[in-house]
Amino acid sequence: MTATETTGLRFRQDYFSDPAGWAALVSLLDDTFGIDIDPLRELGGADPTSMPFGWFTEGGVLAANLSAFAMPFVLNGRLVNAAGLQSGAVRPPWRGRGLYRDVTHKALGWCEAQGFEAVILYTDKPDLYAPYGFRSLPLHKYAGPAPAPAGSAASRPLQPRDAGDLSLLQDLLANRKPISETLAVASSPAMFLINTQFDPTIRLSYLEEGKAAIAWKMPAAGHFVLLDVIATEMPPLAAILAGLGIEATTVETLFHPDRLGWSGKALPYEGGTRLMLRGMEEVSLDHPAMLSPMADF
Ligand SMILES: CC(C)(COP(=O)(O)OP(=O)(O)OC[C@H]1O[C@@H](n2cnc3c(N)ncnc32)[C@H](O)[C@@H]1OP(=O)(O)O)[C@@H](O)C(=O)NCCC(=O)NCCS
Incomplete structure (x- = not known):
């Protein structure tokens, strides 16, 4: 049957x-x-x-x-x-x-x-x-002390529903370098874009100089959580913090941070x-x- x-x-x-x-x-x-x-x-x-x-x-x-x-x-x-x-x-x-x-x-x-x-x-x-x-x-995330911000890059917020910002994001996503050598998506633009809509606490910023889109959160004062970086050349974590104007004491990355010039401690991720x-x-x-x-x- x-x-x-x-x-x-x-x-x-x-x-x-x-x-x-x-x-x-x-x-x-x-x-x-x-x-x-x-x-x-x-x-x-x-x-x-x-x-x-x-x-x-x-x-x-x-x-x-x-x-x-x-x-x-x-x-x-x-x-x-x-x-x-x-x-x-x-x-x-x-x-x-x-x-x-x-x-x-x-x-x-x-x-x-x-x-x-x-x-x-x-x-x-x-x-x-x-x-x-x-x-x-x-699955493991990484956590550790924040590096001192380095550099003078500026950033601006990105709004995926704004036509200009969407086009910029699509261009970055089409040419992105995987965020990590260990485990990372190669492309998946549709997933990235819809995920920006599901969680209102996710913030998106564009580092003009480094041509990098940063997906991040600040769930508590001084605690910076980095979710993703969309770029052809990965900016160091210290430059990301400087560009966002953030003075964090602790950082978490929700991926293996092998391309960020920073290392933290691996912790099990309970998602x-x-x-x-x-x-x-x-x-x-x-x-x-x-x-x-x-x-x-
Ligand atoms: C889980 C779900 C998709 C199962 O659908 P379903 O049509 O009842 O499943 P089927 O009748 O085809 O059963 C398929 C097999 O899965 C098993 N199964 C069903 N529900 C299960 C569950 N919750 N956990 C583990 N196994 C389950 C069945 O025993 C069956 O095993 P068999 O092939 O050895 O006989 C359905 O209950 C659902 O939509 N749940 C809510 C959404 C969800 O959880 N989706 C999956 C997310 S990854």
């Missing part, structure tokens, strides 16, 4: 160019996770490499979905041709009927046919993916979700690391 026969649903793949299909996904993710991905339409659109797999009702409601997309990342200095999986959800009335198993098989089959050497995803339900050969990667990897079984991280939360998907 196929899933169609048991549910009365219709399977569709690659439906993002259909406005009704996109709206159905926006609704599924809002209802399931309370997140709104519709602003992506004003931020350059969904990742063009996305390949969604979904089961729709006759009325056009998306009952089950899982999307694959190209997610090249650097691991231990090597560019990995990887896919990511995201937007995995089944509406409550259709759960427990094998629909998620079905879209998972379809998405992984597509990844294999495309020749991706690895697949990564974030989840709070690792047991859901372990049967498919996914394993959790331990609530696990990063899981399928493929590259023999590989482990050369240093404790994590993917910047600006790459969360």
Whole structure:
């Protein structure tokens, strides 16, 4: 028996160019996770490499979905041709009927046919993916005393919804150098842009001289948290602090800071979700690391 026969649903793949299909996904993710991905339409659109797999009702409601997309990342200095999986959800009335198993098989089959050497995803339900050969990667941030600010660079705030700033950000994202040699996304502009919308405490600044966009937070006085740097040449942490006009006493970087002229102490990162990897079984991280939360998907 196929899933169609048991549910009365219709399977569709690659439906993002259909406005009704996109709206159905926006609704599924809002209802399931309370997140709104519709602003992506004003931020350059969904990742063009996305390949969604979904089961729709006759009325056009998306009952089950899982999307694959190209997610090249650097691991231990090597560019990995990887896919990511995201937007995995089944509406409550259709759960427990094998629909998620079905879209998972379809998405992984597509990844294999495309020749991706690895697949990564974030989840709070690792047991859901372990049967498919996914394993959790331990995640670490870095913390330590702040360097003295150095240099006289100036900065200005960036607003992704401003047309000029969006174009500047897209240009920087298209040409960025990965933030770390150990573990970092190579590109993923759509993820970066939508993540600026999900957390209002994230601040974006542009260092004019270094041509670098900085994603950062200041959760407590004197405590600077660096989430990401989008640049072709990475400015040192001391120059970033000077450019932002910040006098911090402590710094956290939410990635391995091997390109910032600064080192901190690796600490386990408790982010609530696990990063899981399928493929590259023999590989482990050369240093404790994590993917910047600006790459969360
Ligand atoms: C998790 C979820 C996608 C499962 O959908 P579903 O259609 O009920 O799943 P299926 O019926 O296809 O079951 C697939 C398999 O996953 C298992 N499974 C289902 N829910 C699970 C859970 N919460 N944790 C671990 N395993 C689970 C099933 O036992 C089944 O195992 P089997 O293949 O060995 O029989 C659905 O409950 C959901 O949308 N939850 C909220 C959003 C969410 O958590 N999404 C995943 C985020 S990464």
